[in-house]
Amino acid sequence: MHVSSFQPPPRTLMGPGPADVHPRVTAALARPTIGHLDPAFGAMMEELKGLLRYAFRTDNPLTMPVSAPGSAGMECCFVNLVEPGDKVIVCINGVFGSRMRENVLRAGGEAVVVEDDWGRAVDPQKLADALVAHPDAKLVACVHAETSTGACSDVKTLVELAHRHGCLAIVDAVTSLGGSPLEVDAWGIDAVYSGSQKCLSCTPGLAPVSFSERALTKITARSTPVQSWFLDLNLVLGYWQGASGSGKRAYHHTAPVNALYALHESLVMLAEEGIERAWARHRRNHLALRAGLTALGLELVVPEAERLPQLNAVAVPGGIDEAAVRARLLETYSLEIGAGLGALAGKVWRIGLMGWSSRAENILLCLGALGSVLADMGHAADTGAALHAAQAELGAGRGH
Amino acid sequence: MHVSSFQPPPRTLMGPGPADVHPRVTAALARPTIGHLDPAFGAMMEELKGLLRYAFRTDNPLTMPVSAPGSAGMECCFVNLVEPGDKVIVCINGVFGSRMRENVLRAGGEAVVVEDDWGRAVDPQKLADALVAHPDAKLVACVHAETSTGACSDVKTLVELAHRHGCLAIVDAVTSLGGSPLEVDAWGIDAVYSGSQKCLSCTPGLAPVSFSERALTKITARSTPVQSWFLDLNLVLGYWQGASGSGKRAYHHTAPVNALYALHESLVMLAEEGIERAWARHRRNHLALRAGLTALGLELVVPEAERLPQLNAVAVPGGIDEAAVRARLLETYSLEIGAGLGALAGKVWRIGLMGWSSRAENILLCLGALGSVLADMGHAADTGAALHAAQAELGAGRGH
Numbered sequence: 001m002h003v004s005s006f007q008p009p010p011r012t013l014m015g016p017g018p019a020d021v022h023p024r025v026t027a028a029l030a031r032p033t034i035g036h037l038d039p040a041f042g043a044m045m046e047e048l049k050g051l052l053r054y055a056f057r058t059d060n061p062l063t064m065p066v067s068a069p070g071s072a073g074m075e076c077c078f079v080n081l082v083e084p085g086d087k088v089i090v091c092i093n094g095v096f097g098s099r100m101r102e103n104v105l106r107a108g109g110e111a112v113v114v115e116d117d118w119g120r121a122v123d124p125q126k127l128a129d130a131l132v133a134h135p136d137a138k139l140v141a142c143v144h145a146e147t148s149t150g151a152c153s154d155v156k157t158l159v160e161l162a163h164r165h166g167c168l169a170i171v172d173a174v175t176s177l178g179g180s181p182l183e184v185d186a187w188g189i190d191a192v193y194s195g196s197q198k199c200l201s202c203t204p205g206l207a208p209v210s211f212s213e214r215a216l217t218k219i220t221a222r223s224t225p226v227q228s229w230f231l232d233l234n235l236v237l238g239y240w241q242g243a244s245g246s247g248k249r250a251y252h253h254t255a256p257v258n259a260l261y262a263l264h265e266s267l268v269m270l271a272e273e274g275i276e277r278a279w280a281r282h283r284r285n286h287l288a289l290r291a292g293l294t295a296l297g298l299e300l301v302v303p304e305a306e307r308l309p310q311l312n313a314v315a316v317p318g319g320i321d322e323a324a325v326r327a328r329l330l331e332t333y334s335l336e337i338g339a340g341l342g343a344l345a346g347k348v349w350r351i352g353l354m355g356w357s358s359r360a361e362n363i364l365l366c367l368g369a370l371g372s373v374l375a376d377m378g379h380a381a382d383t384g385a386a387l388h389a390a391q392a393e394l395g396a397g398r399g400h
Numbered sequence: 401m402h403v404s405s406f407q408p409p410p411r412t413l414m415g416p417g418p419a420d421v422h423p424r425v426t427a428a429l430a431r432p433t434i435g436h437l438d439p440a441f442g443a444m445m446e447e448l449k450g451l452l453r454y455a456f457r458t459d460n461p462l463t464m465p466v467s468a469p470g471s472a473g474m475e476c477c478f479v480n481l482v483e484p485g486d487k488v489i490v491c492i493n494g495v496f497g498s499r500m501r502e503n504v505l506r507a508g509g510e511a512v513v514v515e516d517d518w519g520r521a522v523d524p525q526k527l528a529d530a531l532v533a534h535p536d537a538k539l540v541a542c543v544h545a546e547t548s549t550g551a552c553s554d555v556k557t558l559v560e561l562a563h564r565h566g567c568l569a570i571v572d573a574v575t576s577l578g579g580s581p582l583e584v585d586a587w588g589i590d591a592v593y594s595g596s597q598k599c600l601s602c603t604p605g606l607a608p609v610s611f612s613e614r615a616l617t618k619i620t621a622r623s624t625p626v627q628s629w630f631l632d633l634n635l636v637l638g639y640w641q642g643a644s645g646s647g648k649r650a651y652h653h654t655a656p657v658n659a660l661y662a663l664h665e666s667l668v669m670l671a672e673e674g675i676e677r678a679w680a681r682h683r684r685n686h687l688a689l690r691a692g693l694t695a696l697g698l699e700l701v702v703p704e705a706e707r708l709p710q711l712n713a714v715a716v717p718g719g720i721d722e723a724a725v726r727a728r729l730l731e732t733y734s735l736e737i738g739a740g741l742g743a744l745a746g747k748v749w750r751i752g753l754m755g756w757s758s759r760a761e762n763i764l765l766c767l768g769a770l771g772s773v774l775a776d777m778g779h780a781a782d783t784g785a786a787l788h789a790a791q792a793e794l795g796a797g798r799g800h
Contacts, residue, residue: 001454001671005424006444006664010432018657021433024405029658030430032410033421033603035736044406054401067605068468071653072630079628099629106627197654203433205467205605205656227506227627228479229499230472251741253471254597256605257418258429259659264406271401336435341651 011330012357014366015338016147016311017175018197018204019354021262025202028265029258036255044264045240045255051267055177055200055275056192056210058184063210064240065263066231067256070174070195073207075103076231077170077191080211080219081139084108088139089130089167091122091158094146095342096172104141107227112137118146118343119313121306122153124161131165140167145176147198148341150313150350151302152180156187163188168215174198177208178270179282179310179354190215196259199282199310201355202266205259266355282309284397285358289351292367292390296374296381301348310358312351313344317379322346325373333369363390411730412757414766415738416547416711417575418597418604419754421662425602428665429658436655444664445640445655451667455577455600455675456592456610458584463610464640465663466631467656470574470595473607475503476631477570477591480611480619481539484508488539489530489567491522491558494546495742496572504541507627512537518546518743519713521706522553524561531565540567545576547598548741550713550750551702552580556587563588568615574598577608578670579682579710579754590615596659599682599710601755602666605659666755682709684797685758689751692767692790696774696781701748710758712751713744717779722746725773733769763790 013020034041045064052063066073078100082088086109090101093116104111112134114126122142131137140162144155155171162169168190176182179199184192190212197204211219211233219226219233226232230253238250270278286309290300293314301313316322322339326349329335338350351366367390371383413420434441445464452463466473478500482488486509490501493516504511512534514526522542531537540562544555555571562569568590576582579599584592590612597604611619611633619626619633626632630653638650670678686709690700693714701713716722722739726749729735738750751766767790771783 001451003447003451003664003668003671005428005668006431006447006661008431008434008444008661009440011434011438013433013435015435017654018433018435021658026430026432026658028405030426031406031408032426033413033418033597034408034411035413035415035418036604038411038730038736040409044408047403047406051401051403068472068630069653069656072468072472075628075630102629106625106629195654197433203656203658204436204654205659225506228475229502229506230468230475253469254417254595254604256469256603256659258421258426258603258662259605259656261406261408262658264403268403268405271403330438336438 009334012335012362012365014352014357014362015336016350016352017195017354019201019352019357021201021203022269022356024269025262025266029203029262031261033257036257037249037251041257042249048260048264048267051264051271052208052210054271055267056184057182057186058210060184060210060212062216065260066207066209067253068207069205070193070207072231073193073195073209074099074172075228076209077193078103078107079226079228079231080233081168081170081191081215082107082109083222083224085110086138087112087134087136088141089114089127089134089137091127091142093120093122093149093151094118094143095148096143096146100141100172119149119151119301121151122158124154124157127158127161131161131167137165137167139170141170143172144182145173145180145308145311147175147311149302149344150308150311151306152308155189159188168218175308175311178275178278180308181279184210196263199354200266200270202263203259205256206263282353282358285353285363286312287397288390288393289353289363291393292363292386295386295389296367296371310352310354312353313348314351315348320374320377320379322349328373329369333365335365335369360394409734412735412762412765414752414757414762415736416750416752417595417754419601419752419757421601421603422669422756424669425662425666429603429662431661433657436657437649437651441657442649448660448664448667451664451671452608452610454671455667456584457582457586458610460584460610460612462616465660466607466609467653468607469605470593470607472631473593473595473609474499474572475628476609477593478503478507479626479628479631480633481568481570481591481615482507482509483622483624485510486539487512487534487537488541489514489527489534489537491527491542493520493522493549493551493553494518494543495548496543496546500541500572519549519551519701521551522558524554524557527558527561531561531567537565537567539570541570543572544582545573545580545708545711547575547711549702549744550708550711551706552708555589559588568618575708575711578675578678580708581679584610596663599754600666600670602663603659605656606663682753682758685753685763686712687797688790688793689753689763691793692763692786695786695789696767696771710752710754712753713748714751715748720774720777720779722749728773729769733765735765735769737766760794
């Protein structure tokens with residue numbers, strides 16, 4: 001075997017995640033590995049749980065990162081909360097709602113689907129109707145920030161509806177955590193999962209989760225074992241919380257030590273900025289990007305009231321080969337933007353302004369590069385005007 | 401929230417894993433994050449698969465890292481290969497065999513247990529008897545290197561027996577990969593999983609796996625869906641191998657980009673050393689540690705012919721508080737050694753010489769520190785003699 005060390009090309013990451021990772025976070029990642037049962041590591045774990053509670057806006061004791069990517073965080077919620085035969089109403093308005101349905105089925109549950117168009121928020125009325133039609137439903141599942149489309153749903157209202165009908169609510173907050181208002185306690189969310197590589201701007205590979213007391217009660221009252229050993233919260237808790245009363249951590253699996261250093265650092269940075277200020281920054285930068293895109297003659301596919309600031313789905317203009325544009329951006333400017341997924345494949349680009357990617361210089365690079373490439377491909381685009389529009393918006397935002 | 405950046409205390413890791421991580425690996429970990437669908441990342445993934453084939457000694461096309469710790473690698477093997485009702489013979493001689501049984505049950509299988517004493521290898525005759533008694537068994541599962549005891553089982557013979565009776569063989573190689581001879585193809589292993597943080601000396605969080613053609617045939621012929629969406633190889637393959645024929649990688653989950661850089665680097669280092677030379681180094685250093693432990697009046701619990709070189713279970717001398725010894729080693733010398741697990745809890749220490757931890761200076765530190773602490777606690781230990789014995793063995797090993 002003759003393989004050399006891998007030297008990744010430095011990129012600017014403005015796709016749907018991973019986002020740019022701050023040097024402080026990669027520096028944390030590279031610190032010396034210590035044992036997963038080391039007392040010093042245990043102290044770090046406690047801080048990490050507190051920082052996650054801060055980010056999720058919750059006091060839930062059961063708040064921690066799952067040692068695997070966001071998709072495993074999703075699976076953790078479903079395999080613990082769904083028992084065979086449980087009826088679950090799943091709101092689908094993009095790829096990740098469909099994935100939730102798949103998780104319900106694989107956990108032995110029955111899925112009732114409430115569908116909305118891709119690029120739109122979930123319609124609360126449809127959920128209300130489904131809850132009336134299915135009084136035996138046990139759970140409602142919905143996606144807060146649909147990463148595949150850039151639509152933001154009114155989770156507060158959806159959770160209220162679920163509770164009114166005696167259901168627990170599972171919420172996908174992969175793309176919302178740290179980027180736009182998410183209030184786990186104030187909204188009464190029972191189970192929520194996220195990912196490290198979106199608005200937390202950490203490296204990919206961890207899935208923060210949080211569970212309410214109600215959710216924990218359902219989990220501990222299960223009559224069947226959780227089908228996944230790795231994701232069984234009854235076992236994971238022994239490590240993250242220690243055996244009840246004893247304060248002693250029980251070995252479950254070997255925690256991804258260095259990845260947890262990185263998540264800790266990214267959350268320290270979030271706390272330093274202040275989460276409301278982080279939300280405001282994502283919003284301000286979104287407005288600047290939008291002003292520039294508009295000046296380029298490009299349109300966002302999600303209606304304004306339902307738009308996420310951190311993920312912007314842009315309609316590909318007619319006659320433009322969307323994949324060729326992305327390839328040019330990557331080759332010429334080392335800039336990554338995302339393709340469409342599922343029903344939006346080939347129709348949109350997804351421009352992420354997540355975490356540390358959400359900053360002024362990235363917006364100008366993206367508009368400048370996209371405008372130039374589109375102009376070169378024959379699309380009438382005034383790149384200078386786009387940059388000025390964005391800059392004006394950034395200046396106005398700073399004034400607040 | 402006021403939490404500071406976490407600065408882990410530098411440790412010498414001589415427990416059951418994680419092992420010491422080489423600075424080249426942490427440097428790789430901290431390289432810039434790029435997208436999980438970036439062409440440059442795809443090229444790295446191909447190299448990584450090749451490097452894993454080298455380490456596993458296999459040509460299996462289906463060889464890759466699962467994006468989660470070793471326990472998830474175990475679960476990946478079981479949920480893909482076990483269908484509800486399948487009878488699986490599980491050889492148990494420690495913690496990880498028991499965990500395999502748990503995985504069989506949670507996948508809906510029926511587990512037939514073949515038990516051996518903790519600290520001993522699996523007895524092939526017991527497996528042969530079980531295969532005769534259960535002609536309807538579909539799978540045999542066994543642990544190559546029992547991390548909880550330090551015993552090495554004769555996997556070549558166990559797999560031969562399984563095949564003779566028409567069973568596929570699942571092997572746990574978490575602690576053996578890279579540290580002692582493991583021949584996936586020559587031994588005919590059908591499914592094998594490992595961990596990044598043992599003899600590969602990478603950070604924890606990834607689980608290399610490899611599946612034979614026979615295993616893949618069973619997986620693709622399943623009549624029931626794999627219960628885990630995250631670990632369903634039919635889906636994971638679309639990302640790691642590309643949709644059949646198209647060569648295009650399909651999004652499944654966001655790969656843990658930086659962790660994969662680190663695994664790549666640790667495998668590049670293994671290939672540079674040469675795997676046979678790595679095995680020989682683990683063996684040589686084990687003999688040196690053993691010579692020193694003997695001089696300290698300490699005994700290894702596993703019979704010589706069944707001992708792993710990379711994990712040494714040492715009997716705690718009578719009258720010694722084993723936890724106090726470990727605490728002293730950690731506090732005074734920043735040295736981690738492992739406690740016993742399960743049936744061996746309180747009775748042994750587990751001293752790891754895995755990957756980059758398996759080097760001369762670690763052996764001398766461990767013997768010097770352990771000897772001094774034991775002497776201080778009243779155990780008659782001649783630390784100087786132990787160091788000389790180890791050094792003599794290291795010198796003799798170098799002469800070969």
